Amino acid sequence: MVKDMTPAPELLAVTKAMIENIWEARLNDAKQAKAEITHKLKVLDKKITKVVDRLVQATSDTIVAAYERELQKLEHEKRLLKEQQAGVLEPQKSFEESFKLAMALAANPWILCEKGGFGHKRLLLRLAIPRTLTYHTKNGFLNPELSLPFKLLGGVNMQKKHMVRTAGLEPARGYPRQILSLLCLPIPPRPP
Numbered sequence: 001m002v003k004d005m006t007p008a009p010e011l012l013a014v015t016k017a018m019i020e021n022i023w024e025a026r027l028n029d030a031k032q033a034k035a036e037i038t039h040k041l042k043v044l045d046k047k048i049t050k051v052v053d054r055l056v057q058a059t060s061d062t063i064v065a066a067y068e069r070e071l072q073k074l075e076h077e078k079r080l081l082k083e084q085q086a087g088v089l090e091p092q093k094s095f096e097e098s099f100k101l102a103m104a105l106a107a108n109p110w111i112l113c114e115k116g117g118f119g120h121k122r123l124l125l126r127l128a129i130p131r132t133l134t135y136h137t138k139n140g141f142l143n144p145e146l147s148l149p150f151k152l153l154g155g156v157n158m159q160k161k162h163m164v165r166t167a168g169l170e171p172a173r174g175y176p177r178q179i180l181s182l183l184c185l186p187i188p189p190r191p192p
Contacts, residue, residue: 012107016099023095030090037085044081048074106149 007015051074055067091098105112105124112124127147134142 020095030088034088041081044078
């Protein structure tokens with residue numbers, strides 16, 4: 001069963017390209033968010049500098065208190081922006097390094113069964129089949145439902161599926177307008 005879960009190479013290439021596009025888009029979003037926060041911090045630092053300069057020049061106690069409140073508010077805003085900047089994470093590894101093992105497993109899950117130990121086989125079973133296997137006393141194990149990644153990458157015996165025949169679903173030639181019953185339609189021969 002595990003040998004049948006191997007997807008077509010073309011499908012793997014398309015999947016890898018799609019995931020890489022998503023990876024690049026998120027990486028660009030993270031860089032853009034970090035640049036925006038850095039710009040906001042620079043603007044905020046300029047505002048803080050202006051408020052401090054005004055505070056030093058102020059002579060009235062009420063004006064000094066107002067500038068101090070404004071300064072506290074700006075400092076709080078600056079701390080929030082620094083926390084946001086720390087929360088924007090860029091990946092530490094490249095796409096190839098991060099997804100090399102996952103793509104290798106998706107390309108040929110049989111390698112994990114063949115070369116891995118009992119723990120690897122158990123891990124593959126959990127990854128491929130999310131629910132417990134059903135066992136029938138006369139027929140043995142029933143067809144399991146595969147997890148989403150394995151369904152999307154081909155599923156069991158996906159290469160054995162065929163397209164619908166071109167003839168046989170509708171009449172191939174025109175008929176005069178009348179009610180057609182299934183008994184009067186010619187039945188085309190099945191392809192070998």
